Amino acid sequence: MKNYDVAVIGAGVVGGMISRALSRYDLKTVLLERRDDVCMGASRANSAIVHAGFDCEPGTMKALLNVRGSEMMEQVAGELGVPYVRNTSIVVGFSDEDRGKLEYLLEKGRKNGVRDLSIITGDRARELEPKLSPNVKWALLAPTGAIVCPYELTIAAVGNAMDNGVELRTGFEVSAIEHKDGGYVVSSGEDSVFAKYVINCAGVYSDKIAAMAGACDFTITPRRGEYMLLDKESGGMVKATIFRTPTAMGKGILVTRTVDGNLLMGPTAVNIEDKEDVSTTEEGLESVRMQADDMVPGIPVRQVITSFCGLRSVGSTHDFIINQKKPGFINCAGIESPGLSSAPAIAEYVVDMLEGSGLALKEKKDYNPTRRPFNWFKNLTPEEKDDVIRKEPAYGRIVCRCESVTEGEIRNALAMNPQPHDVDGVKRRTRAGMGRCQGGFCSPVVIGLLAQQMGIPFEDVTKSGKGSYIMVGRTKGGRKK
Amino acid sequence: MKLKTISKDLVIIGGGPAGMSAAVAAYDAGVRDLLILERDSSLGGILQQCIHNGFGLHRFGEELSGPEYAHRYEVMVHERNIDYKLNTMVMDVSPDKVITATNSEEGMFYIRAKAVILAMGCRERPRGALNTPGTRPAGIFTAGTAQKLVNMKGCMPGRNVVILGSGDIGLIMARRMTLEGAKVHAVCELMPYSGGLARNIEQCLHDFDIPLYLSTTVVGIKGRDRLESVTIASVDEKRKPIASTMREIPCDTLLLSVGLIPENELTKSASVPLDRVTSGAVVDQDRMTMVDGIFACGNVLHVHDLVDFVSEESAIAGRAAAAYIGGRTRGSEAITFVPDGKVRYTVPQKITTRDEVNVFFRVANIYRNVRIFVRDGDREIYSAKKLKVAPGEMESIKLKKEVVESLSGQPLSIGLEVSE
Numbered sequence: 001m002k003n004y005d006v007a008v009i010g011a012g013v014v015g016g017m018i019s020r021a022l023s024r025y026d027l028k029t030v031l032l033e034r035r036d037d038v039c040m041g042a043s044r045a046n047s048a049i050v051h052a053g054f055d056c057e058p059g060t061m062k063a064l065l066n067v068r069g070s071e072m073m074e075q076v077a078g079e080l081g082v083p084y085v086r087n088t089s090i091v092v093g094f095s096d097e098d099r100g101k102l103e104y105l106l107e108k109g110r111k112n113g114v115r116d117l118s119i120i121t122g123d124r125a126r127e128l129e130p131k132l133s134p135n136v137k138w139a140l141l142a143p144t145g146a147i148v149c150p151y152e153l154t155i156a157a158v159g160n161a162m163d164n165g166v167e168l169r170t171g172f173e174v175s176a177i178e179h180k181d182g183g184y185v186v187s188s189g190e191d192s193v194f195a196k197y198v199i200n201c202a203g204v205y206s207d208k209i210a211a212m213a214g215a216c217d218f219t220i221t222p223r224r225g226e227y228m229l230l231d232k233e234s235g236g237m238v239k240a241t242i243f244r245t246p247t248a249m250g251k252g253i254l255v256t257r258t259v260d261g262n263l264l265m266g267p268t269a270v271n272i273e274d275k276e277d278v279s280t281t282e283e284g285l286e287s288v289r290m291q292a293d294d295m296v297p298g299i300p301v302r303q304v305i306t307s308f309c310g311l312r313s314v315g316s317t318h319d320f321i322i323n324q325k326k327p328g329f330i331n332c333a334g335i336e337s338p339g340l341s342s343a344p345a346i347a348e349y350v351v352d353m354l355e356g357s358g359l360a361l362k363e364k365k366d367y368n369p370t371r372r373p374f375n376w377f378k379n380l381t382p383e384e385k386d387d388v389i390r391k392e393p394a395y396g397r398i399v400c401r402c403e404s405v406t407e408g409e410i411r412n413a414l415a416m417n418p419q420p421h422d423v424d425g426v427k428r429r430t431r432a433g434m435g436r437c438q439g440g441f442c443s444p445v446v447i448g449l450l451a452q453q454m455g456i457p458f459e460d461v462t463k464s465g466k467g468s469y470i471m472v473g474r475t476k477g478g479r480k481k
Numbered sequence: 482m483k484l485k486t487i488s489k490d491l492v493i494i495g496g497g498p499a500g501m502s503a504a505v506a507a508y509d510a511g512v513r514d515l516l517i518l519e520r521d522s523s524l525g526g527i528l529q530q531c532i533h534n535g536f537g538l539h540r541f542g543e544e545l546s547g548p549e550y551a552h553r554y555e556v557m558v559h560e561r562n563i564d565y566k567l568n569t570m571v572m573d574v575s576p577d578k579v580i581t582a583t584n585s586e587e588g589m590f591y592i593r594a595k596a597v598i599l600a601m602g603c604r605e606r607p608r609g610a611l612n613t614p615g616t617r618p619a620g621i622f623t624a625g626t627a628q629k630l631v632n633m634k635g636c637m638p639g640r641n642v643v644i645l646g647s648g649d650i651g652l653i654m655a656r657r658m659t660l661e662g663a664k665v666h667a668v669c670e671l672m673p674y675s676g677g678l679a680r681n682i683e684q685c686l687h688d689f690d691i692p693l694y695l696s697t698t699v700v701g702i703k704g705r706d707r708l709e710s711v712t713i714a715s716v717d718e719k720r721k722p723i724a725s726t727m728r729e730i731p732c733d734t735l736l737l738s739v740g741l742i743p744e745n746e747l748t749k750s751a752s753v754p755l756d757r758v759t760s761g762a763v764v765d766q767d768r769m770t771m772v773d774g775i776f777a778c779g780n781v782l783h784v785h786d787l788v789d790f791v792s793e794e795s796a797i798a799g800r801a802a803a804a805y806i807g808g809r810t811r812g813s814e815a816i817t818f819v820p821d822g823k824v825r826y827t828v829p830q831k832i833t834t835r836d837e838v839n840v841f842f843r844v845a846n847i848y849r850n851v852r853i854f855v856r857d858g859d860r861e862i863y864s865a866k867k868l869k870v871a872p873g874e875m876e877s878i879k880l881k882k883e884v885v886e887s888l889s890g891q892p893l894s895i896g897l898e899v900s901e
Contacts, residue, residue, distance in 0.1 A: 228612070229609075276705065278616065278617075279614065279615050279616040279702075279703075280614045280615060281614045282614045282700070284614070285612055285614060301612070302610075304609060304610060304612055305607065305609045305610065306607075306608075306609030307609060307612055307614075308617065382484055382581065382589045383483055383484060383589070385583070385588070385589050386484055386588035386589040386590075387588075389583065389585060389588040389589065390588050393585030393586070394585065395585075396568075396583050396584045396585030396586070396587075396588060397568060397584070397585050398520065398570035398583065401520070401570070401744075404570075404572065436604075436607075437604045437605070437607055438607035438608065438609050439607075439626075440604060440605050440607055440623045440625065440626050441604065441626075443626060444626070444629055444630060444633070444634060458634060458636060459636045462619065463618075463619035464619070464706070465706065466706070467705075467706030467707060468618060468619040468706040468707055469619060469706075469707055470619050470620075470638070471630060471636040471637055471638055471639075472637050472638070472639055472640055472733070473636070473637050474635055474636060474637065475631055475635050475636065475637050475661050476661055476662065477635065
């Protein structure tokens with residue numbers, strides 16, 4: 001059994017950011033993830049928004065960490081080479097009653113310390129966003145609202161943590177936690193680790209994990225959020241992120257462009273029991289479409305390239321639950337929206353908690369906060385690309401036509417921390433298969449590259465983790481390798 | 482710019498059946514300085530994976546497989562020493578016909594062309610475009626991707642199959658999967674008729690006792706890691722699923738054959754206007770787009786049923802590109818076809834010369850006992866009867882030289898009169 005100073009459970013954006021923050025110090029840290037890849041829960045399926053922070057109730061952990069996280073995000077994204085755009089958030093109201101709610105948001109935002117908020121008329125809003133509905137009467141303008149790629153952020157955070165010495169163990173599904181010798185033995189079926197400190201970032205399962213350690217005074221309800229993603233051709237319909245006036249169930253459906261230039265609309269908000277059920281529903285997708293259409297009429301549903309569903313971890317306290325009910329065991333639970341925005345601040349907060357609990361933090365000399373972005377090649381000029389191709393010919397072979405992803409970029413992603421093990425893992429890192437044909441052309445090539453890298457037969461490559469086999473075997477005449 | 486820039490009279494983008502046919506025709510019309518750019522590692526395009534027969538009946542008078550048909554054209558390309566670059570991706574085409582391309586040997590380079598023929602083909606509509614609710618497991622493929630895995634990689638995508646959409650690739654794959662030992666439980670078609678060729682319904686479904694359910698669609702998808710079942714339902718006249726008809730079919734594979742989309746990214750980069758119905762360029766009788774010197778042919782222009790007609794259309798573009806390079810300019814007048822709705826679109830959309838012209842079109846529904854008409858104002862200039870027309874089968878009519886010469890220059894209405 002290996003010994004660590006800190007074990008982080010759950011490689012989502014919170015676990016990833018905490019691991020990265022810890023990797024700055026001379027510590028032995030392990031990140032435990034039950035799935036075969038990082039970023040497999042809420043962090044990969046959300047609105048991809050860095051919220052300004054006007055929505056949170058003043059005085060809550062959400063308010064504190066959102067505003068701080070939003071301030072930190074530009075620098076963090078820059079260091080990690082993750083696309084980040086401060087594109088402004090606009091909350092629209094359709095009536096004078098809504099205006100009252102917008103005023104209330106403005107007030108909350110000011111209390112929370114959000115800068116530059118203002119209420120504008122519908123006409124002014126339409127000057128900024130010409131596709132907004134003529135029925136929009138009032139709007140709240142939040143220039144600090146931004147967008148980021150949530151899975152790239154998470155993967156890059158984990159990768160940067162690994163580059164700085166954090167160990168990642170995938171396929172490690174925690175089944176028992178035992179308090180022992182001033183620390184904790186964290187076990188899966190096959191394996192165990194010992195750590196002086198344990199940080200529970202297990203998303204929808206954080207209540208179960210906390211219960212294993214006897215540190216659970218909350219419950220987590222999965223809240224389903226369905227989304228539709230549109231072709232880049234529609235990405236220009238809005239520049240800002242357009243929200244509805246919020247309700248008790250959340251911020252409602254939003255319409256936004258993504259950092260990659262697509263248009264995203266969603267999410268629904270339906271509480272469910274099943275912590276695994278990320279299926280979309282007919283009613284859900286229909287309500288996304290209807291509500292988005294209220295705000296931005298004429299969104300071409302024909303241009304939807306995929307729809308998906310994510311599960312937010314809604315805590316029973318309706319605030320982030322960040323506590324230390326047992327010495328050395330820290331819960332980071334109920335990290336629903338604005339969790340992505342808050343993640344860098346949560347990491348900072350948790351590191352402070354650890355230090356307060358006696359963990360000695362000694363800065364490493366060789367800590368490197370930066371990481372080469374996945375899209376470094378895409379952003380080169382044609383002349384620079386030419387130079388790269390001459391040195392590395394794989395960058396001259398386009399694998400994904402829709403997103404212009406080269407074999408060189410895929411090989412690069414296959415070699416970088418954390419390494420992908422399946423087709424969707426390559427997709428999240430390189431965007432191969434993310435475009436309008438959704439992998440129709442490139443998936444056989446990606447499968448071939450994965451098989452080569454992993455040293456497994458072509459037909460054994462999976463889509464997204466164990467059990468998601470793509471092929472059942474060879475054809476009658478198919479050659480056996 | 483420091484990047485290598487070469488000049489060519491004619492550049493053909495795409496080395497599939499359309500590109501090869503256009504190149505051969507251009508060569509035969511006198512063009513010698515021409516180049517085909519192909520992104521794949523060999524010429525032939527999608528035909529390489531179409532190992533079934535049925536190609537070439539019109540063009541060669543015999544039944545060939547896809548690779549055999551492609552080979553005939555490869556031989557013609559080689560006999561003429563027509564230059565081509567493989568593994569080469571075109572990144573951009575500018576309206577003034579500068580092409581940006583990349584490959585691993587030459588890096589990034591530019592080609593300045595006098596004329597360009599766009600022959601990039603089409604792609605399949607993916608699952609996401611259908612908005613079918615459910616999970617996102619492995620086991621859902623477009624029919625063409627499954628065809629590539631089976632025919633090119635020797636791998637089986639699954640054993641228990643449901644197919645959504647009765648386009649030709651879906652029908653072909655129903656047979657192919659059956660021959661490989663899979664069980665095809667159902668082919669579901671949203672429309673009350675199949676979008677595929679009648680001969681494929683016979684040979685690929687009926688001959689293998691595979692049921693075709695018309696006015697039926699997939700309304701649910703289950704399975705966390707791998708597909709476990711799909712739920713199908715009949716649809717009403719408005720194509721809305723009827724809840725009482727829902728039925729779950731256990732299966733590990735769903736193949737989609739729900740439409741083909743011309744790949745017009747480069748066409749757009751060259752500022753070529755597109756037809757909203759075909760999703761391809763608007764062209765004249767020469768297959769010249771509304772940008773002088775840029776031509777389009779094959780499935781990038783509009784989706785064809787038969788490769789034979791792709792070859793024929795592409796030869797028109799190739800010959801016209803040769804004439805354009807030789808100095809021929811387009812007539813200043815353009816007579817536009819206006820389809821009546823029963824006729825959905827025509828190719829060409831415009832006539833810019835007073836010569837005989839073949840007009841290809843597709844219809845919106847299955848109609849029986851129809852009269853096809855073309856009118857120039859009040860004057861009917863063409864009329865022909867047909868027992869049956871269907872969306873899955875492209876139609877064509879010929880307007881004779883003397884008819885075209887007599888046109889007033891006003892838009893021509895083209896349509897169907899249906900007497901049930």
